[in-house]
Amino acid sequence: MADEHLDLDALNELREVMEDAYPQLLDTFLADSEERLQALREAGKAAQLVGVAHSFKGSSSNMGAVKLVALCDELEKNAEKLSPSEIHELITAIDLEFAIVRPLYEAERQRSLAES
Amino acid sequence: MITVQPALESLTILIAEDSAADRMLLSSIVRRQGHQVLTAANGAEAVEMFRQQRPQLVLMDAMMPVMDGFEAAAQIKALAGETLVPIIFLTSLSENQALARCLEVGGDDFLAKPYNQVILAAKIKAMDRLRRLQATVVQQRDQIARHHEYLLNEQRVAKAVFDKVAHSGCLNAPNIRYLQSPYALFNGDLLLAAFTPAGDMHVLLGDFTGHGLPAAVGAMPLAEVFYGMTAKGYGLAETLREMNAKLKRILPVDMFCCATMLCLSVQNRSVEVWNGGMPDGYLHSVASGERTPLTARHLPLGVLSPPTFDDRTEVFPMALGDRIFLLSDGVIDTCDADEQLFGVQRLQQVFAANRQPDTLFEDIEQALRDFRGEARDDVSMVEVSLPAPTQASPPLPIYSDSGQSCPLDWSASFEFRAATLKRFNPLPYLLQLLQEVHGLRAQSGALYSVLAELYSNALEHGVLGLDSSLKRDVSGFTRYYQQRNARLDELEDGYVRVHLQVTPQGEGGCLAIRVEDSGKGFDVGRVLERPVDPVRLSGRGISLIRQLGHNASWSDDGRSARVEFLWKALA
Numbered sequence: 001m002a003d004e005h006l007d008l009d010a011l012n013e014l015r016e017v018m019e020d021a022y023p024q025l026l027d028t029f030l031a032d033s034e035e036r037l038q039a040l041r042e043a044g045k046a047a048q049l050v051g052v053a054h055s056f057k058g059s060s061s062n063m064g065a066v067k068l069v070a071l072c073d074e075l076e077k078n079a080e081k082l083s084p085s086e087i088h089e090l091i092t093a094i095d096l097e098f099a100i101v102r103p104l105y106e107a108e109r110q111r112s113l114a115e116s
Numbered sequence: 117m118i119t120v121q122p123a124l125e126s127l128t129i130l131i132a133e134d135s136a137a138d139r140m141l142l143s144s145i146v147r148r149q150g151h152q153v154l155t156a157a158n159g160a161e162a163v164e165m166f167r168q169q170r171p172q173l174v175l176m177d178a179m180m181p182v183m184d185g186f187e188a189a190a191q192i193k194a195l196a197g198e199t200l201v202p203i204i205f206l207t208s209l210s211e212n213q214a215l216a217r218c219l220e221v222g223g224d225d226f227l228a229k230p231y232n233q234v235i236l237a238a239k240i241k242a243m244d245r246l247r248r249l250q251a252t253v254v255q256q257r258d259q260i261a262r263h264h265e266y267l268l269n270e271q272r273v274a275k276a277v278f279d280k281v282a283h284s285g286c287l288n289a290p291n292i293r294y295l296q297s298p299y300a301l302f303n304g305d306l307l308l309a310a311f312t313p314a315g316d317m318h319v320l321l322g323d324f325t326g327h328g329l330p331a332a333v334g335a336m337p338l339a340e341v342f343y344g345m346t347a348k349g350y351g352l353a354e355t356l357r358e359m360n361a362k363l364k365r366i367l368p369v370d371m372f373c374c375a376t377m378l379c380l381s382v383q384n385r386s387v388e389v390w391n392g393g394m395p396d397g398y399l400h401s402v403a404s405g406e407r408t409p410l411t412a413r414h415l416p417l418g419v420l421s422p423p424t425f426d427d428r429t430e431v432f433p434m435a436l437g438d439r440i441f442l443l444s445d446g447v448i449d450t451c452d453a454d455e456q457l458f459g460v461q462r463l464q465q466v467f468a469a470n471r472q473p474d475t476l477f478e479d480i481e482q483a484l485r486d487f488r489g490e491a492r493d494d495v496s497m498v499e500v501s502l503p504a505p506t507q508a509s510p511p512l513p514i515y516s517d518s519g520q521s522c523p524l525d526w527s528a529s530f531e532f533r534a535a536t537l538k539r540f541n542p543l544p545y546l547l548q549l550l551q552e553v554h555g556l557r558a559q560s561g562a563l564y565s566v567l568a569e570l571y572s573n574a575l576e577h578g579v580l581g582l583d584s585s586l587k588r589d590v591s592g593f594t595r596y597y598q599q600r601n602a603r604l605d606e607l608e609d610g611y612v613r614v615h616l617q618v619t620p621q622g623e624g625g626c627l628a629i630r631v632e633d634s635g636k637g638f639d640v641g642r643v644l645e646r647p648v649d650p651v652r653l654s655g656r657g658i659s660l661i662r663q664l665g666h667n668a669s670w671s672d673d674g675r676s677a678r679v680e681f682l683w684k685a686l687a
Contacts, residue, residue: 010230013233014141017141017144017145017148017233018140018141018144019144021140021144024140025137025140025141025144028136028137028140029137031136032135032136032137051179054179054208055134055135055179057208057229058135058138058177058206058207058208058229059135059137059138059229061208061229061230062137062138062141062229062230062231063137064230
């Protein structure tokens with residue numbers, strides 16, 4: 001089920017690039033993401049939504065969170081034309097997706113720490 | 117040729133990215149590729165970091181808080197100035213417009229998220245190549261600019277030195293008009309003018325092969341010979357021979373100097389011409405309106421060895437107001453867009469159309485511009501008429517001796533025989549000898565003129581037996597000088613004797629000059645009775661001798677002429 005949400009090849013590559021700093025990268029990404037979710041929930045204007053969604057999409061793509069990338073992309077592209085309730089729906093979907101990948105990253109982090 | 121070092125140099129790379137995770141990841145990738153990493157979390161930080169650390173390359177996120185990547189890129193590019201600091205935008209931008217904007221603000225490339233190590237390494241490498249290329253170009257440009265400055269300075273110095281040499285002459289005399297670009301010297305063009313002791317004027321327009329300093333260097337010895345020998349009273353033939361020998365000796369084989377040299381004589385109302393390799397000059401007769409071409413009859417100076425050098429000149433009558441026009445090949449060799457030459461025919465059309473002689477240069481320049489659209493900088497033109505007789509008083513040379521050893525009671529006799537008469541001009545030596553007598557220095561111009569007249573009378577009419585009445589008209593004038601050259605070539609016997617006697621008289625003194633020749637003599641009485649010929653194409657210059665010297669007399673049927681110069685006590 002994990003590979004539906006995460007690109008495992010990407011994670012392998014990250015582990016190789018980051019070496020010892022890999023767990024720290026995962027931590028940082030999770031902390032960044034929490035902030036971004038908060039910002040999405042609080043965003044008042046479409047432009048703000050587009051900006052945050054764009055950054056979130058970029059980070060997520062680097063981290064191999066493929067489904068999160070797709071959802072952020074949808075929000076970035078359509079924020080201007082969606083109704084408030086549709087936007088709310090999309091943000092909830094992003095929230096849900098993050099709730100799914102978060103434990104996967106944490107498990108990855110544990111595994112990495114255990115290996116080293 | 118650009119050589120790129122095979123091993124990638126370690127660069128300092130600034131990563132500007134607001135997302136901490138992306139920044140961390142990118143830093144790791146870049147470090148693993150062997151570079152130093154600086155990081156910034158927004159555009160303002162990036163600009164500040166650039167200001168302080170001057171990284172060589174920037175990876176820049178487009179969307180950042182405080183100051184976005186577009187603004188930061190523009191500021192960094194401005195700070196970098198001529199140095200190329202490549203900026204690669206990090207972006208997941210998908211809109212074409214936003215991507216285009218990255219390049220508009222000075223970005224050099226993009227890198228899309230998610231990051232790909234291989235692509236990133238390749239891009240950094242490509243940008244580094246570009247960066248080095250730019251650095252090389254800037255360095256070479258600066259080097260060229262320095263060389264150029266250096267060269268200009270050398271030229272300024274050379275020109276200043278040369279101007280001192282060249283302008284010791286009389287180019288500013290009212291009978292000369294000339295047009296030369298200020299740096300014509302560095303195109304090999306050279307214009308010299310100076311008075312002889314007798315008040316004749318020597319003019320030389322030369323054109324060295326080649327350009328730049330090498331062309332200018334040869335001008336120095338040429339000018340020195342020109343001025344030195346002209347001042348001492350040497351004629352065209354001796355001066356040209358010496359200039360040719362000197363250039364032949366010092367110039368490399370492929371360098372030589374085309375030149376036209378003139379001797380303008382007010383006394384004889386004539387011009388003597390030698391043209392080696394220059395375009396035709398023109399003698400414009402005001403009376404007839406005719407333009408006589410002064411054609412090159414010789415190889416340029418510095419080509420032939422001294423024994424084979426040909427110093428034969430041509431002499432043309434010249435009236436006051438007649439003009440001689442000389443030009444460099446820059447005029448007739450000017451090309452139009454289709455590589456067509458301006459040519460002699462077009463020049464002659466300008467002559468024909470010219471109504472105002474004083475605007476001839478301007479007319480020619482205008483014709484060149486019309487022909488080509490832009491002027492060449494190696495066009496030299498000069499126009500001379502006979503110097504006014506009052507003008508013909510060269511400044512007295514300055515002598516450094518005190519006068520205590522001045523010889524005051526002596527005599528000397530010389531006999532110049534056929535083989536010497538052919539090639540040797542004794543006048544400068546005689547004049548120099550007489551200059552030792554202080555009392556004569558003030559009248560050296562008159563002394564030289566009289567001595568020159570007596571000598572040429574003795575040689576041409578006496579030894580060579582030439583009939584001065586030939587010189588009555590223009591064609592006879594030419595025939596006279598042809599005969600002179602021919603008879604001199606064939607001369608086997610004959611002599612000219614010069615006796616000088618200096619005697620003190622009270623506080624002053626007297627110089628008696630006697631010149632004898634081996635010729636047939638002439639009817640003294642008849643010649644002395646004849647009214648003075650105002651045009652003076654003929655007449656043996658006898659009236660000149662009687663005007664300038666004292667007690668002029670002829671004996672031995674005209675074969676012996678005697679004249680005195682007197683001086684009073686010196687102040």
